[in-house]
Amino acid sequence: MERSGDLADFYWKRILRLFPALAVVLILTVVLGPFVYENDTPYLLNKAVRTYIPNNLRIYRLQYDIPGIFDNNPHKSAINGSLWTIPFEFTMYVAVSLLFFIKSNRKLVMLALLVAYLLLAKLDVFNFTEIQKWNFKVLDWYLIELGVYFAAGSLLAAVRIADISKQYIGVLLILSLAMFVFSTGHRFFSLAGVTLLPVIIICIGLLPVYGISNVTKHIGDLSYGIYIYGFPVQQTLVYYFGMSHLNLIFTSLMISAMLAYLSWHLIEAPALKLKSLKPIPILFRKVRGLISRS
Template sequence: MRLASFIEGRNNNFNLIRMIAAYAVLVTHSFALVIGTGNAEPLQATLGMTIGSIAVDIFFLTSGFLVTASLLTRQSTIEFVWARVLRIYPALFAMHLLAIFGLGLFFTTLSWPSYFADPLLYKYLLKCLTLFSGSPYELPGVFSHNPYGDSINSSLWTIPYEIAMYTILSAIWVSLRAMPQYRQQAFNFVAVSGASLSGILIFLSYFNATAINHFIWLFFLFFTGSTFFILRNRIVLSHSIFFILLFVLLLASLNRHAFFIIYAATLAYILFYVAYIPSGMVRKYNKLGDYSYGFYIYAFPVQQSIAALLPGVSVLTMVIISSAVTLLLAVLSWHFLEKHALDLKGHYVNHTKKLLSFFPTSKSTS
């Protein structure tokens, strides 16, 4: 069946996939935070990537698909922006406040007056406000003796890239408002071309043995996700194609150079097949809640805290303790903050449209 046949409603496996991906990041970081190096996870030497980096790729493919679906279905930039803001920032600010006034005050080696007087604290706080200038990493005197160093939350490096992709996607849509008859077709062409050209650049870089730019790689993944939504009426989700691609990918894992090429070419199809085809018991996870974002943003500071409290902790113990604590925080974050923030979208959208209605040249739903 065509991909378009499956995408109506929310009856899919994306919540579970994202939760598994967030957990994979926690596992990868457990090796790094215990051993003290980012290359500590065993898969890094075998495949040239970790399960955590694969998880990030899944996040960007999924995000590109779902947010493009949101934008093109509603065709409202205002709704798109508020949906993204309310999904990212409330939980992120809560995590930062906990880091500054909870973990920071508890773990800092400085006196509290010195801690609050240190310019590094306010640099951290300033970056927290938008993330456009990058993600904040250090607080004064916090985790400075940990094996991995004093990073508060290295997982956040992906969020400025995510925000950049949202900005590019919405900018493409807004820039085409002057041609309403062909807006959809032009948007589709630009998005698919962006995925194709970035893919070509990645393969050229790889074959020329030059480093692949982070932005271009994440751009490729995000807009490949967009492309799958745009071409949803042409893409067939087939058991045969899925198992052939999965077999080829597993076979390619015997050679790390071949693996990257096959991985880049097959990951999107494998992901969207798994997101929509398996059903039954696996769908019951959707009744729990979308805990993946909270799990992702809280895991690293929890793990750094464990590394500080339990010097010499093993990787397995780190995984077990941090999984339990992070899951608790993620559940609380979803039920008491995140889902309520998302419920405010209609309120803020309506107020924004009313505000823009005072400007005759504005088109509030564009």
């Protein structure tokens, strides 16, 4: 958001980061589906096969299963259960885009994020039972529970936590971990979670670790690829080999990492190079110009 020229530019970048790799994994799922398909209905005549890609590209109408695929697995109702977070992720993109209108005033941005964080923290920690009774038509109470961490992370980014010197990052991490461990078993544990966990996670990410800190410079950013390929890889391994937990963890991680490597270099990185095309920003400006002239 801070590096975007306008909202259309911001959304175009988010679309390029999210959808090309997602579209490919959905297509591969449908193409490779017959190898793990067990159903009396012929594969191509199964309506769920035809709706799987468009429903999941819509993100707010996710379709987790195709009847006949992984029906005998422990998680028989999901081909790629990890995708459940994508609607929340995109919703957070929409939320943070609202800061665009005040992004030139850093103090105001920090204030807005602080208010959002405090409000969400109150709902999540002190009104948890009531939230579970709410009936969202599009999203559910996870929007609150996940939103508080997104707001906390955004606030830490706004205060430029990454600019803190390496030695102080280590000190901050140790203090936060100590306080979090101390809170275990106490009534204020939930409050410690929404307060300290974001600091702990980001400090771990910023902590310089030899051999790991610069790994993305050499192999690329595998995070999204591992995320979208991990679940179907695990389901497939369970379907064919019925692996134990430890074997499944390590085998699926290696296979998912290889697929993520290919995804980054063949799909994600090339897609991000299309940022300069800016079809959405151009369309946005043309529509805005027509409105202003009228």
